[in-house]
Structure formats: structure tokens, C-alpha cells
Amino acid sequence: MRKHIYTLLSLLVAAFLIVVILVLTAPAPNKQPNGFKRDYLQPSALSTITKIPTGNNILDIIGADDSLFYFSITGNPSMVIASTLKADAGIDTLRLPVPASISDSVSEYFFSQRCNDRFIVFGYNIPSIYSMHLSDTSRHTYAVFSRGGFSQGYALRDGKHFVLRKLHIEQKDQLFIRVNLDNDSILTENSLSELHRDGGMSTDGSLTYDRSTGLFTYIYYYSNRFFTFDSTLQRVNNGHTIDTFATSRFTLATNKDESGQVYMNAGPDMMVNGFSCADNGILYVQAKLKADNDEDALFGAHTVIDLYEISSGKYIGSYYLNIPARTRINQLFVQRDKLIVHSADHIFAIQLPD
Structure with missing residues (x-):
């Protein structure tokens, strides 16, 4: 028995050492040249106006008006x-008369948006959308859509339509669709998305909507590519971020359980781009990779944001943010001269230059 225990311990130690060796010898993108350079629009980090602790309570930045930001x-x-x-x-807490049946049905699987006079709850697991007029909360609409949850979505500026990145059951992948709350007008994209039949995992990314131009941009997490499309789901242009990783760095693994095929990430986090947001024709992208001209001390200390022109995809320049580089960022939001960064622990408000 003792011999079997020693053998088992030896195997466990050997397996641990193999994992350590693989981690230590794996290529580290930010410890070697990545083949691109950044143009910083100012040498110092952008200042933080205020920092509010989330208390593990804040889920999303849901919108803003002329004076307030909402979460x-x-x-x-x-x-x-x-x-x-x-x-x-300070902060104020508001309670909105969302029916208990809606709250119970979406449970924790929701995100919200404040759009003009509307408050919208996206129940991505059902899938469903609930919309309430803030000026008259008795006016509300609720719609449930066909099978297949959605991962991201936006209310259009017309206040009537929504664009979702939704799972297509037959294709086994996520496609962009446009819906309304009467559920009588569903428009499905034609060749916007790459199909890998993996539930959209290998093409995962960040969807932004610029209300000033009415344009959407989808930025891949695992490669340097992005594309822009309009509210009719027609492609406007293709673009790429300034790094050189044009091929997806996502490794997919599959497994089976009692419910069927399960997809998962087979390797370490190899993200090229982080979260993004858009406003007034400019795309803001959280940078994950170090440029060849980045100073080790500055890049190691600060979060970096790259800016692009939405209409052309042209790179504008970059900023350091006065936010620690290792901060786990969950969301970006921009309105006029304020960039709002939602991290696991804090909400940061950053002053953008004129």
C-alpha cells in the first residue's frame, strides 16, 4: 500500500513539474517584440477624476444623460x-417598477441599458427583452425570442429595434440579428460572422454601438481584426488593430456530458484586445499587447487604450490611463469627454483631452 502511495505522489509531482515547465517555457507575448509601435497622444497617463468602489455590487454601466451615469x-x-x-x-440608488415576474425569470442572467426615455432589461438566458418608458412606467413591453441565448446586444437609437449577437441553434454558432419588441420583424445577418460551429467561442469579442453614427463595430478578442456594420446588418468596412496577430490565438477543446457537446478554452488567456466602447465616431479599445516602443515601466504600470476612427478603421493614437495595468476590467463606456472604466473593484472616471 505504501509503495502505491509513493508511486501516486511521484506521478503527481511529475505532472506538477511538467505544468511548471510548460508555463515557464511558453512564449510570453509581452516579453518579446510584437512587431508594432504605438503613437501616444500625450506622454503622461490621463488623470482619474474619481474612483468609486463597486462593493462587488455593480454589474454594468448602463447609460448616461447630461448629468448622471447609471449602473x-x-x-x-x-x-x-x-x-x-x-x-x-456620491451615489443615489433608484428602484424601478420592474415586474417581479420579469426579475424572477431573468434571475442573475441579464444586462441592462438606459436609452433615451427607456430602461431596458436583456434576459440573455430566456432569451427576452423588457422595455419600460421612464416618463410613464405604465408603458412597457416584453418579448421572448426563439431558442438560443444571446451574449451581447444594444437598443438602436430609433428606440424600436435591437441588435443582438445570438446563438443560432442549427448553425451552432452566434449570428447578429435585428429584432423589435413586437417580435414580428427579425432580420438575420448575411455573412457578417465567421462560422466555426463552436457556439461563438473562437470568435468571441466586444460589440460596440456608436449612437452618433448609428454604426456597430465588433472587435475580436483573440486576433487583431474588427469589422463595422450598420443597423441593417450590412458591412461598412473591415479593420485591424495595430498589433500583428491576424490569426486567432484561441484554442478550442470539446467534451461531452449528459447534456451534449461542451466547448471550452483549451489554453491560457491569449487575448489580443480587451473590452471596447465607441462614441462620436471614435472606437476605444483596451490594449493587451505591448508595442515594441512601449517603455517597460509605463506599460507595466498603466492600462493602455488604443483609439481608431470608426468610419475608416484608421488608428488615431493611444493613451495611458491612471489605472494599474493588472486591473481586471469588465467594461468600458464613453460619453463626450468622460471615459468610464468598470473594474472588478472600482468604477474609474477618466478625463479625456479636448
């Missing part, structure tokens, strides 16, 4: 936090 609360679609995000600003 949803984890696990409760009827609760919203509002703040000016000025220096030393």
Missing part, C-alpha cells in the same frame, strides 16, 4: 445606481 446592480434588474462621477461625488 445596474448584480442580481436585481429593478435596482439602479446613479452618480455624476465628479470628484467626491
Whole structure:
């Protein structure tokens, strides 16, 4: 028995050493030249106006008006936090009359948006959308869509339509669709998305919507590619971020359980681009890779944002943010001269230059 225990321990130690060796010898993108350079629009990091702790309570940045920014609360679609995000600003908690049946049905599987006079709850597991008029909360609409959850979505500026990245059951992949809340007008994309029949994992990315231009941009996490399309799901242009990783760096593994095929990431995090947002014709992308001209100390200390022109895909330049480089960022949001960064622990408000 003792011999078997020693043998088992030896195997476990050997397996651990193999993993350590693989990690230590794996290529580290930010410890070697990546073949591109950045043009920083100013040498110092952009200043932080204010920093608010999330208390593990804030789920999403859901919108803004002329004076306030709004945030949803984890696990409760009827609760919203509002703040000016000025220096030393406080927060107000608002309760909206979302029906209990809606809250119960979406549970924790939702994200929200505030769009003009509307408050919208996207229940991505059902899948469903609930829309309420803030000026008259008795006016509300609820729609449930065909099978297949969605991962991202936006209310269009016309207030009537929504664009979703939704799982297509037959294709086993995610496609972009445009829907309305009468559920009588569904437009499905034609050749916008690459299909790999893996539930959309290998083509995962960040969807942005610029309300000023009415254009969507989808930025891949695992390669340097992005594309822009309009509200009729027609491609406007293709682009790429400034790094050189044109081939996806995502490795897919499959497994089977009692419910069927399961897809998962087979390797370490090899993200090229992080989260993104858009406003006034400019795309803001969280940079993950170090440029050849980045100073080790600055890049190792600060989060970096790259800017692109949405209409052409042209690179504009980059900024350091006064946010630690290792901060786990969950979302970006921009409105006029404020860039809002939602991290696991804090909401940061960054002042953008004129």
C-alpha cells in the first residue's frame, strides 16, 4: 500500500513539474517584440477624476444623460445606481417598477441599458427583452425570442429595434440579428460572422454601438481584426488593430456530458484586445499587447487604450490611463469627454483631452 502511495505522489509531482515547465517555457507575448509601435497622444497617463468602489455590487454601466451615469446592480434588474462621477461625488440608488415576474425569470442572467426615455432589461438566458418608458412606467413591453441565448446586444437609437449577437441553434454558432419588441420583424445577418460551429467561442469579442453614427463595430478578442456594420446588418468596412496577430490565438477543446457537446478554452488567456466602447465616431479599445516602443515601466504600470476612427478603421493614437495595468476590467463606456472604466473593484472616471 505504501509503495502505491509513493508511486501516486511521484506521478503527481511529475505532472506538477511538467505544468511548471510548460508555463515557464511558453512564449510570453509581452516579453518579446510584437512587431508594432504605438503613437501616444500625450506622454503622461490621463488623470482619474474619481474612483468609486463597486462593493462587488455593480454589474454594468448602463447609460448616461447630461448629468448622471447609471449602473445596474448584480442580481436585481429593478435596482439602479446613479452618480455624476465628479470628484467626491456620491451615489443615489433608484428602484424601478420592474415586474417581479420579469426579475424572477431573468434571475442573475441579464444586462441592462438606459436609452433615451427607456430602461431596458436583456434576459440573455430566456432569451427576452423588457422595455419600460421612464416618463410613464405604465408603458412597457416584453418579448421572448426563439431558442438560443444571446451574449451581447444594444437598443438602436430609433428606440424600436435591437441588435443582438445570438446563438443560432442549427448553425451552432452566434449570428447578429435585428429584432423589435413586437417580435414580428427579425432580420438575420448575411455573412457578417465567421462560422466555426463552436457556439461563438473562437470568435468571441466586444460589440460596440456608436449612437452618433448609428454604426456597430465588433472587435475580436483573440486576433487583431474588427469589422463595422450598420443597423441593417450590412458591412461598412473591415479593420485591424495595430498589433500583428491576424490569426486567432484561441484554442478550442470539446467534451461531452449528459447534456451534449461542451466547448471550452483549451489554453491560457491569449487575448489580443480587451473590452471596447465607441462614441462620436471614435472606437476605444483596451490594449493587451505591448508595442515594441512601449517603455517597460509605463506599460507595466498603466492600462493602455488604443483609439481608431470608426468610419475608416484608421488608428488615431493611444493613451495611458491612471489605472494599474493588472486591473481586471469588465467594461468600458464613453460619453463626450468622460471615459468610464468598470473594474472588478472600482468604477474609474477618466478625463479625456479636448
